[in-house]
Amino acid sequence: MFxxxxxxxxxxxxxxxxxxxxxxxxxxxxxTFTGLCRADAAAGGTGLAALTLEHxxxxxxxxxxxxxxxxxxxxxxxxxxxxxxxxxxxxxxPIVFVATASAHRTAxxxxxxxxxxxxxxxxxxxxxxxxxxxxxxxGWVEAKASDDQAAxxxxxxxxxx
Amino acid sequence: MKILYFAWLRERVGLAEEEVAPPxxxxxxxxxxxxxxxxxxxxxxxxxxxxxxxxxxxxxxxKSDAPLAGVREVAFFPPMTGG
Numbered sequence: 001m002f003x004x005x006x007x008x009x010x011x012x013x014x015x016x017x018x019x020x021x022x023x024x025x026x027x028x029x030x031x032t033f034t035g036l037c038r039a040d041a042a043a044g045g046t047g048l049a050a051l052t053l054e055h056x057x058x059x060x061x062x063x064x065x066x067x068x069x070x071x072x073x074x075x076x077x078x079x080x081x082x083x084x085x086x087x088x089x090x091x092x093x094p095i096v097f098v099a100t101a102s103a104h105r106t107a108x109x110x111x112x113x114x115x116x117x118x119x120x121x122x123x124x125x126x127x128x129x130x131x132x133x134x135x136x137x138x139g140w141v142e143a144k145a146s147d148d149q150a151a152x153x154x155x156x157x158x159x160x161x
Numbered sequence: 162m163k164i165l166y167f168a169w170l171r172e173r174v175g176l177a178e179e180e181v182a183p184p185x186x187x188x189x190x191x192x193x194x195x196x197x198x199x200x201x202x203x204x205x206x207x208x209x210x211x212x213x214x215x216x217x218x219x220x221x222x223x224k225s226d227a228p229l230a231g232v233r234e235v236a237f238f239p240p241m242t243g244g
Contacts, residue, residue: 035244053243054167054168054171055243056165056167056217056220056236056238058220059217059220059221059236060243062220062221063220063221063222084243084244095244096243096244116244119243119244120241120242120243120244121240121241122222122241123241123243123244124167124217124236124238124241124243125241125242125243125244126167126168126238126239126241126242126243127242127243128168140168140169140239140242141242142240142242143239143240143241143242147244
């Protein structure tokens with residue numbers, strides 16, 4: 001089963017992962033990643049009170065689906081689930097979930113990392129921070145060069161295939 | 162054509178979306194960004210550092226030299242910070 005969902009509601013990581021093996025016996029491994037809203041999202045200053053995630057409805061799903069399709073072309077996946085939340089989240093809240101299923105672990109690990117790396121840099125989501133000393137103290141989170149480099153690594157790998 | 166703005170571009174323009182009819186010489190994404198920037202102060206502020214602004218045509222990422230011919234929906238946004 002391959003599934004991409006964008007939602008405001010929380011998700012149940014264990015229940016999502018279980019869906020990948022439900023009713024089948026060919027799955028040998030499921031890799032899951034859950035991204036959480038972290039309190040120290042920015043260095044210095046006061047603590048993070050909340051994050052608001054804005055997204056581009058329609059494109060967000062399509063962009064992630066394109067990367068799931070590419071992951072399926074690169075690795076022998078038996079299933080993948082990507083869930084990304086939007087709206088206002090507080091530290092500790094789950095933001096994103098990626099699960100991949102395959103007969104063997106290598107493909108599942110690699111595909112999960114591939115999907116997360118592309119999700120960070122190409123899925124149309126934007127985070128705005130609220131600081132403990134008021135909403136005006138926060139601001140839009142800036143993209144990190146290290147995230148771009150993580151995603152570009154996969155493009156280089158592809159060039160060498 | 163329909164223009165969508167996200168994150169700080171939306172805040173600076175003061176609109177989430179607008180319908181525009183640029184002249185024929187506006188042929189690429191970069192042309193459109195320049196033309197929009199000339200509309201008023203809010204748009205000029207949004208596009209003041211055009212090099213950091215990303216774009217999508219009909220929900221696909223594109224570079225600034227991408228042609229607009231046949232496009233229905235253009236989105237402008239900062240680098241993405243999801244995940």
